Amino acid sequence: MKKRNRTLPRITAEQARQALHVLIAEGRLAARDVSRALARREILVRELKQRLATLGEEMSGALARAGREAMSPARRRAMRRGATQAITAAQRAARQAQGKYLAAIRQLSKASRAKVREIRKSSGVKAAIAAAKKMAG
Numbered sequence: 001m002k003k004r005n006r007t008l009p010r011i012t013a014e015q016a017r018q019a020l021h022v023l024i025a026e027g028r029l030a031a032r033d034v035s036r037a038l039a040r041r042e043i044l045v046r047e048l049k050q051r052l053a054t055l056g057e058e059m060s061g062a063l064a065r066a067g068r069e070a071m072s073p074a075r076r077r078a079m080r081r082g083a084t085q086a087i088t089a090a091q092r093a094a095r096q097a098q099g100k101y102l103a104a105i106r107q108l109s110k111a112s113r114a115k116v117r118e119i120r121k122s123s124g125v126k127a128a129i130a131a132a133k134k135m136a137g
Helices: 013-026 031-070 073-081 089-105 110-123 125-136
Strands: none
Touching: 013 031, 089 110, 089 125, 110 125
16 A cells, blocks of 8 residues: 555544545444554554653653753752751750850950850859950940
């Protein structure tokens, strides 16, 4: 059978169904040929879907790798460690006190900082912050 490369006219699905019925009724086309063509079409569609799925998986992996490579080393380490846990109220208070302490001693001279450090060792952070504020003026 000679293959012809002719473009099909624009027809609707209903018109195509009717044309097939007419061709089968006239004996120009066997019903088994239509069934085989539909089966080939289904196989082709299934293969294309499988290829697209494989391509999608490969692309998602490549995108993930590219994203990881574009990340800074610190960000990669953080992601490897996982999510950080919430801190307790005591930890939050200790961090805030440390921040206030550092802010208070920042403007002091080295000698004054040494005195405040001794106060912190003996009396605690609150007393050291108060002493640093007094020394600052």
